[in-house]
Amino acid sequence: MTQTADPLPAPRGRVVRPSAAAYKEAAAIIRAGGLVAFPTETVYGLGADATNDAAVAAIFEAKDRPRFNPLIVHVRDAAAAAREVIFDARAEALAKAFWPGPLSLVLRRAAECRISLLCSAGLETIAIRVPDHPVGQALLRAAGRPIAAPSANPAGALSPTRAEHVAEALGERVDLILDGGPCPVGIESTVLDISGETPALLRPGGVTVEALAKVIGTIAAAEAGTPQASPGMMASHYAPRLPLRLNADSVRADEALLAFGPNPLAGAAVTENLSRRGDTKEAAAKLFAALRRLDRPDLTGIAAMPIREDGLGAAINDRLRRAAAPRESQTGETNSLLGRIEAVVGAKGLVAEPAEMAPYLSEPRGLYTGRARILVRPATTTEVAEVVRLCAESGTPVVPQGGNTGLVGGATPFEDGRAVLLNLGRMNKIRAVDAANNTITVEAGCILRQVQEAAAAVDRLFPLSLGAEGSCQIGGNISTNAGGIQVLRYGNMRELVLGLEVVLPDGRVWDGLRALRKDNTGYDLKQLFIGSEGTLGIITAAVLRLFPMPRERATAFAAVRDLEAAVALLGRIRAAAGDVVTSFELFPRFGIDLALAHVPGTQDPLAGRHDWYVLAELAGSGRGGALADVLESALTDAFEDGLVPDATVAASQAQADAFWRLREGMVEGQKSAGGSIKHDIAVPVSAVPAFLARAMAAVTELIPGIRPVPFGHLGDGNIHFNLSQPVGADKAAYLARWDEVNRVVHDIVAEFSGSISAEHGIGRLKVEENQHYKSALEIELMQTVKKALDPRGLMNPGKVVPR
Numbered sequence: 108m109t110q111t112a113d114p115l116p117a118p119r120g121r122v123v124r125p126s127a128a129a130y131k132e133a134a135a136i137i138r139a140g141g142l143v144a145f146p147t148e149t150v151y152g153l154g155a156d157a158t159n160d161a162a163v164a165a166i167f168e169a170k171d172r173p174r175f176n177p178l179i180v181h182v183r184d185a186a187a188a189a190r191e192v193i194f195d196a197r198a199e200a201l202a203k204a205f206w207p208g209p210l211s212l213v214l215r216r217a218a219e220c221r222i223s224l225l226c227s228a229g230l231e232t233i234a235i236r237v238p239d240h241p242v243g244q245a246l247l248r249a250a251g252r253p254i255a256a257p258s259a260n261p262a263g264a265l266s267p268t269r270a271e272h273v274a275e276a277l278g279e280r281v282d283l284i285l286d287g288g289p290c291p292v293g294i295e296s297t298v299l300d301i302s303g304e305t306p307a308l309l310r311p312g313g314v315t316v317e318a319l320a321k322v323i324g325t326i327a328a329a330e331a332g333t334p335q336a337s338p339g340m341m342a343s344h345y346a347p348r349l350p351l352r353l354n355a356d357s358v359r360a361d362e363a364l365l366a367f368g369p370n371p372l373a374g375a376a377v378t379e380n381l382s383r384r385g386d387t388k389e390a391a392a393k394l395f396a397a398l399r400r401l402d403r404p405d406l407t408g409i410a411a412m413p414i415r416e417d418g419l420g421a422a423i424n425d426r427l428r429r430a431a432a433p434r435e436s437q438t439g440e441t442n443s444l445l446g447r448i449e450a451v452v453g454a455k456g457l458v459a460e461p462a463e464m465a466p467y468l469s470e471p472r473g474l475y476t477g478r479a480r481i482l483v484r485p486a487t488t489t490e491v492a493e494v495v496r497l498c499a500e501s502g503t504p505v506v507p508q509g510g511n512t513g514l515v516g517g518a519t520p521f522e523d524g525r526a527v528l529l530n531l532g533r534m535n536k537i538r539a540v541d542a543a544n545n546t547i548t549v550e551a552g553c554i555l556r557q558v559q560e561a562a563a564a565v566d567r568l569f570p571l572s573l574g575a576e577g578s579c580q581i582g583g584n585i586s587t588n589a590g591g592i593q594v595l596r597y598g599n600m601r602e603l604v605l606g607l608e609v610v611l612p613d614g615r616v617w618d619g620l621r622a623l624r625k626d627n628t629g630y631d632l633k634q635l636f637i638g639s640e641g642t643l644g645i646i647t648a649a650v651l652r653l654f655p656m657p658r659e660r661a662t663a664f665a666a667v668r669d670l671e672a673a674v675a676l677l678g679r680i681r682a683a684a685g686d687v688v689t690s691f692e693l694f695p696r697f698g699i700d701l702a703l704a705h706v707p708g709t710q711d712p713l714a715g716r717h718d719w720y721v722l723a724e725l726a727g728s729g730r731g732g733a734l735a736d737v738l739e740s741a742l743t744d745a746f747e748d749g750l751v752p753d754a755t756v757a758a759s760q761a762q763a764d765a766f767w768r769l770r771e772g773m774v775e776g777q778k779s780a781g782g783s784i785k786h787d788i789a790v791p792v793s794a795v796p797a798f799l800a801r802a803m804a805a806v807t808e809l810i811p812g813i814r815p816v817p818f819g820h821l822g823d824g825n826i827h828f829n830l831s832q833p834v835g836a837d838k839a840a841y842l843a844r845w846d847e848v849n850r851v852v853h854d855i856v857a858e859f860s861g862s863i864s865a866e867h868g869i870g871r872l873k874v875e876e877n878q879h880y881k882s883a884l885e886i887e888l889m890q891t892v893k894k895a896l897d898p899r900g901l902m903n904p905g906k907v908v909p910r
């Protein structure tokens with residue numbers, strides 16, 4: 108017996124030339140709820156049956172629309188339009204003059220209207236037109252129903268005017284592409300709202316205002332941001348009459364319930380379940396009709412259960428937030444940018460009070476105090492994206508902010524007050540911990556310590572550790588490529604990030620949340636955002652690497668003969684211990700004296716006085732004191748060879764902590780030594796002794812009596828080259844020489860091919876200095892990257908790269 112195989116389903120995304128067979132196939136796809144891209148005289152449209160909720164929802168899904176914008180419905184002629192909308196004398200006159208053609212009319216729904224409420228984003232009006240393209244016309248005739256068709260491209264991308272544009276942009280997201288050649292008009296239709304008394308121009312397009320005015324007289328220009336102009340952006344848009352309560356976990360007997368998923372809450376007066384299966388596409392299709400049915404005058408409110416954010420969930424939630432937005436706004440504005448932002452983030456996500464905003468507007472050392480139009484504190488990636496998109500639309504700069512612990516003014520807005528300050532603090536969920544993969548997925552607003560603790564809870568180490576860890580946030584750490592005290596072993600943040608989720612300057616979301624250690628699929632885009640200090644996009648979440656929790660530590664405090672001996676000792680310990688050396692910190696004697704004199708609880712671990720000291724720490728998985736043995740034996744050899752005059756290995760954790768307290772105390776103690784001019788530099792580890800000799804001599808020549816306190820991460824070649832004022836000098840006069848001293852020190856750094864900012868970044872403080880030392884080509888390349896991602900220069904402008 109011969110078996111015949113089932114015919115293979117036709118591949119999606121096929122491009123076909125118009126023919127009777129092609130129209131037949133396309134019409135069948137439309138009637139079955141599929142998507143067909145087709146040319147009109149303006150641009151290519153992404154068409155679906157306008158009377159089928161699920162089919163219209165599929166358009167939003169294919170376009171990745173962040174929210175439901177009204178869609179233009181295409182019909183074959185004016186008579187077909189009159190079935191769906193109230194077609195008054197003005198509409199008739201306009202239709203006679205311009206249809207078929209590039210004019211869309213916004214009209215009120217007719218009583219018998221079959222068009223999906225999704226097409227009009229729940230509004231009472233519909234935008235409708237008759238296209239003048241033979242292919243569009245033929246498809247409408249073959250399908251025998253109205254076709255909803257926005258431009259056939261992903262949201263935010265350029266409109267397609269050729270079939271290949273559609274194929275490139277949407278590919279298999281569309282069932283079939285009818286190739287009717289290039290579109291003759293190429294820009295979208297004119298949209299004219301004649302649902303009210305005075306006709307209003309919502310979008311200029313293929314038909315001129317003058318031509319329209321000749322037919323119906325005066326036409327008002329819709330103000331930017333008015334509800335008619337952008338129905339999807341109203342602060343309180345299609346708000347049902349009843350108050351809407353989001354994320355409900357209980358419901359009262361006098362409330363209606365908008366349910367989602369298999370377990371609707373019990374006890375509501377009436378329930379509409381958007382999708383028992385928890386399918387966001389099905390939910391989107393039912394949303395507006397369900398809200399209408401629930402909006403009953405005999406009830407007190409509508410409780411909406413939480414809806415997943417993925418797929419069309421983001422758009423549904425956006426829509427529900429608008430519907431729930433307060434009618435009385437905190438900003439007192441509904442149609443302006445601030446009002447629209449408020450509608451997105453709600454009252455909790457907004458700070459407009461000057462006193463409440465003040466702490467967020469100053470850099471911690473008081474170097475800068477800026478102003479902002481408003482402080483926004485979004486709670487989800489969707490909210491961040493929507494706020495950024497609104498800002499982009501209105502040309503408003505955005506300054507991202509984490510814990511505001513950065514010391515170079517990166518998170519502080521400028522004094523002109525034009526920017527929106529966007530603080531990530533409310534996005535503080537640990538999304539996932541995968542102990543087997545040694546990864547953790549966290550939102551950007553998680554405090555660093557919170558991430559360390561979440562890792563420790565599954566017996567893993569997240570190794571980034573630094574002085575500000577109780578208040579800085581992961582997003583800020585990533586954006587500044589933070590290092591800290593264990594870089595030697597685990598690397599900077601750059602080495603600790605596997606994936607990122609980023610809101611781009613135009614509001615699109617790049618989902619690069621991959622948890623892979625191998626991924627050679629082209630440019631490593633995440634690296635662009637790491638260390639870019641919020642100038643290329645807003646990091647909203649990250650996948651971070653975890654490590655085995657060390658079982659054993661060994662910590663030593665050693666005096667060294669000189670700086671060369673310190674570098675040699677590092678080499679010896681690494682040779683003996685391998686890569687378990689986590690820290691190798693340098694101290695000058697003067698720093699120790701400052702700590703001992705000014706910080707309670709510090710004590711000198713060694714008896715004699717020496718010029719230089721190091722703190723070395725090893726951490727590993729073994730047990731039983733093996734690391735301490737290795738460390739001790741390396742130190743003994745170094746002692747015998749004259750590198751180390753004295754040293755002690757901590758006998759307990761308390762003793763190790765005391766060594767570290769001395770390290771932190773040195774920073775604290777400097778505050779008591781008057782003014783301090785600071786540098787955060789890096790040179791190759793092998794060059795540290797020569798650099799320090801040169802730099803200390805140069806600053807002493809410039810300011811006799813100056814007291815250098817160079818300390819820090821010798822193991823990484825990163826020295827905090829801090830310079831305390833001469834004893835008895837005038838602090839203000841000393842600090843006034845900051846730039847002069849910087850120039851001398853940074854020139855020497857440059858001679859060693861070093862970096863003028865090893866840890867803290869460029870922010871606002873070092874933009875000019877960076878420009879001075881980087882080559883013109885390097886600055887040009889940085890500006891090219893900035894322009895490619897942020898062509899309008901709205902993302903943290905004026906930071907890192909010159910404007």
Ligand SMILES: Cc1cc2nc3c(=O)[nH]c(=O)nc-3n(C[C@H](O)[C@H](O)[C@H](O)COP(=O)(O)OP(=O)(O)OC[C@H]3O[C@@H](n4cnc5c(N)ncnc54)[C@H](O)[C@@H]3O)c2cc1C
Pocket residue numbers: 506507508509510511512513514516517518531551572573574575578579580581582583584585586587588589590591592640641642644645646647865866867870903906
């Ligand atoms: C006491 C102390 C000790 C420190 N020790 C060290 C150390 O040992 N090693 C080291 O490397 N650093 C150190 N730092 C600097 C530290 O790394 C940074 O302060 C910290 O990483 C910044 O995090 P934050 O959340 O406070 O960011 P913020 O200060 O709020 O912002 C810093 C920059 O990142 C941008 N930004 C913030 N969040 C985001 C986001 N989600 N998306 C895009 N851009 C964003 C901001 O616009 C700004 O440009 C120390 C700082 C202090 C105060």
